[in-house]
Amino acid sequence: MFKNKIPTYFFEASLSSTRNMPELSWPILVALVLMALSQLFVIYKFTRENGKAAQSKKDQENKVGSKTKEGPYKNCEVKLVPDKDGKTFCEWLIAEKESNALKYLDAHEMYGNPILLEKIQKAPEENYPKRFSGDDEKSMFYFRRGTIQSCDRFNAVGKNNDTNKEFYFGHIECIVVKSPHMEYCNETNKNVGWIFAVYCAPDYRGTGLSVAMIGQSLEYLRRFVKCVYLIVLSENDRGFHCYQKCGFVHLNYVGVNDKYRLMRCLLN
Numbered sequence: 001m002f003k004n005k006i007p008t009y010f011f012e013a014s015l016s017s018t019r020n021m022p023e024l025s026w027p028i029l030v031a032l033v034l035m036a037l038s039q040l041f042v043i044y045k046f047t048r049e050n051g052k053a054a055q056s057k058k059d060q061e062n063k064v065g066s067k068t069k070e071g072p073y074k075n076c077e078v079k080l081v082p083d084k085d086g087k088t089f090c091e092w093l094i095a096e097k098e099s100n101a102l103k104y105l106d107a108h109e110m111y112g113n114p115i116l117l118e119k120i121q122k123a124p125e126e127n128y129p130k131r132f133s134g135d136d137e138k139s140m141f142y143f144r145r146g147t148i149q150s151c152d153r154f155n156a157v158g159k160n161n162d163t164n165k166e167f168y169f170g171h172i173e174c175i176v177v178k179s180p181h182m183e184y185c186n187e188t189n190k191n192v193g194w195i196f197a198v199y200c201a202p203d204y205r206g207t208g209l210s211v212a213m214i215g216q217s218l219e220y221l222r223r224f225v226k227c228v229y230l231i232v233l234s235e236n237d238r239g240f241h242c243y244q245k246c247g248f249v250h251l252n253y254v255g256v257n258d259k260y261r262l263m264r265c266l267l268n
Contacts, residue, residue, distance in 0.1 A: 146179030
């Protein structure tokens with residue numbers, strides 16, 4: 001039935017040779033096996049530790065921090081300072097020559113046309129509560145409804161470590177909202193974070209400073225929430241890729257004709 005059947009005399013010969021082995025051979029054989037297993041374990045442990053070290057180094061390199069990593073401002077430290085009056089932000093917006101920059105910021109709807117300092121100053125009290133209102137179930141932003149707990153506005157300041165000179169280059173706003181229905185809200189107070197009004201002055205775009213500024217805003221929000229959301233116009237590819245560099249992922253589209261992208265960043 002089985003064409004390749006092994007002859008029985010093969011096993012008999014094997015058993016015979018095994019019986020005739022010196023008694024000392026078995027301890028030696030066991031010792032050799034244990035030595036081999038020990039060496040394999042050392043190799044496995046070494047490879048695993050090297051893998052962890054390499055991954056840790058990679059994660060550290062990819063981490064968004066306070067220092068820019070490329071371009072003419074690669075040796076700059078970035079920090080956030082409270083924007084107490086909105087004047088610098090207002091001056092930037094009034095002088096802005098790139099129409100898309102104002103469009104992506106929704107500046108005219110938020111701050112008027114022409115842009116007014118008074119509207120910028122009152123935005124946290126007048127505009128933001130409406131944007132998180134749950135009164136209109138048909139609103140495309142109804143999903144983010146909640147109660148604003150805080151709104152902190154910052155200007156971004158860079159410091160050139162070679163010259164020790166500081167310069168203002170951007171603006172960003174960090175909002176904490178109580179939204180029990182949002183994914184990854186805090187278990188205790190049900191809060192999530194939002195980033196609004198991300199702006200970089202023209203002379204500093206494409207330098208990596210914006211990424212560092214957003215990274216600092218995430219570090220600030222980390223004290224209060226474990227998840228941060230934002231919305232970006234779908235046509236704003238530059239902003240979208242910038243947010244991806246900061247750890248945000250695209251969740252889905254929002255609005256008529258997929259006008260906006262909803263993005264989220266989980267804070268470890």
